[in-house]
Amino acid sequence: MYDVLLKNGMLVLPDDVFAGDLALRGGRIAALGSGLDGPAAETVDVSGKLVLPGAIDPHVHMELPVGGTRSCDDFLTGTRAAAAGGVTTILDFTVGSRETTMVDDLSARLKAAAPSVIDYGFHAEMVGWTPARLDEMREVAERGVRSFKFFTAYAASGRRTENGPLFESMRVAAELGAVASVHAEDESLIQARLALMEDSEKARMTALGLSRPDLCEASAVHEVVWLADRAGVQVHIMHLSSALGLEEVREARRRGTDVTAETCPHYLLLTDEVYGRPDARFYSASPALRGDGDRRALWDALAAGDVDFLSTDHCPFTCAQKEWKGAFDRLPYGMGSVELMLPLAYSEGVLGGHLTLSGLAERTAAAAARRYGLWPRKGGLLPGADADVAVLDPAAEWTVSAGTLHSSCDFSPYEGRTIRGRIERTYSRGELVYSQGTFPARPGRGLFLAR
Ligand SMILES: [Zn+2]
Incomplete structure (x- = not known):
């Protein structure tokens, strides 16, 4: 029966x-x-x-502490929102710090995630690298973590991992059969741009894109995939946002590097045009939104498989949390859409002529499951x-409104769509x-x- x-x-x-x-x-x-x-x-x-197949959102941030506040979904509201969007697995992150070990970070996050209504896993975040971190990587792998998150940006908060430590960590990840997942933006290019920026310019949201343009992404991707290739590790580029960055992924793949990439609904459906609007602050995100040409290039790449899967980078903040404090870089970065990934991928991707139905299942479930060691238990x-x-x-047609979504957030970047x-x-x-x-x-x- x-x-x-x-x-x-x-x-x-x-x-x-x-x-x-x-x-x-x-x-x-x-x-x-x-x-x-x-x-x-x-x-x-x-x-x-x-x-x-239940969708897999391999990149979300529930109750993530950022600059004195935290993303407004906890693991209960966030996983309920996910379930309402057809998502049955999320991959979140440990929250690293200079003071704690990666094992501590994992334990804390396992506790936080206990109320979840769907299944979950974690990428272990590398923060404040020391040689001891390499053994910590082995320890968290023992506990079921098979992917690590590295940042090439955000030096000020200790999240940036410099090339030497990154390479040594990649070698350990390779030994563990784990994936090195990277937030790839070139810190030095960003810092130089910021140094050249007048305060009056920083008082406008357009400065977000100007301070970290596509060049920053492409330069970091170029370097990261090169190092990964030499380390012999599976490398994954998170939240790819630009045509220029995409070209570096394609080039690495042509050379035979084991690289995958994801992009998010906001890079497929929104552009930097929003930064000129009065409500621009709600769209603060990193990487920044790009131009229409980038958007189209990412759709083509998703269709062709050069971008392997979707994620949402779900990291919602309420309108109050995104209150304007005089400069773009004083906002928490992130937006929420875990509930909308699959509906948007169907509505805009399949009905928009970019994806077949099998392609939809591949890009929202199977490909992420394979990359992150969940296949064939999950993803098909x-x-x-x-x-x-x-x-x-x-056949159902509906209009997005934050008030009727199940996230705790009172803002949706797709409001009215x-x-x-x-x-x-x-x-x-x-x-x-x-x-x-x-x-x-x-x-x-x-x-x-x-x-
Ligand atoms: Zn993220």
Whole structure:
């Protein structure tokens, strides 16, 4: 007997889409095919609906401390919002500091994440590098962390890892079979730009893009992939934002470097035009939003697979937290969209002609699962895999409004945008975690994914 039988849906598989049924049992996908007969404890008619692998958002920041405040979703509100958007797995980050070990950081974050309603994992953040960090990397790997986060920018807060330490860390990551994930922006180019900037210029939001242009991203990507290649490590470029940065990823791939890249909905759907608007401060993010040409280049790259998968870099701050304090660099950077990744990727990506349905599943689930050691448990509708499933109604048309989203944030960068396609129900390991505006599952049921 099945636990759940989803009947008559459009099942989206890696290389095929077919009308059929999906059976879940014991938290796993038991069978898929046409005309599956029960019995089942619950049968749900999903005619006309898309049945997708639960999405993986491999880059989110719940309750992240930044400059005296913290991102406004905790692990309960953030994972509920994720579930409402068809996301069944998130990868968040440990919060490093000069004073703590990476093992301490992981323990603290595991505690914070306990109320999650969906499954989660962590990238271990490298902050305040010392040689002792290399053993700490081995220790957190023992505990199931198989990806590390490095910054090439943000020297002031100790987050920047210089090339020497970065290379040595990459060698250890390679030994561990782990991924080196990098926030790639060239600190020195940014600092020089800032030094040349008048205070009057810094009082405008346009200064954000001017202080860290595409050149900064491309220069850092160039250097990082070169080092990664020599270290023999799998390298991943986070939140790729520019055509120039993309060219460096493509070039490295042509040379045979094991590099992947992600981009976020805001780099595909928004441009630096917003920095001229009165509400510009709400769009503070790093990397900065770019021009229309960058946006188009990223869509093409996502379609072609040169950008491997989507993430949201979900890091929401309320309007009050983004109160203007006289200069662009006094704002917390980040925006939230974990609930919108899959609906936007369907509405703008599939209906916009950039992605096939299989491509949608690949870019929102499978590719991230493979890169981060979650495949085949997560990321695809495969017999034996975790029953992580998103049911999307492609006929539903709705308008984004922060007030009706499930994040704690009172601002959405997509406010007023019409989306075609809405998540109707989401299953995590066979359990209904979201159903038409409700969250039937118990807080804390989400599992830490040791990789
Ligand atoms: Zn981030």
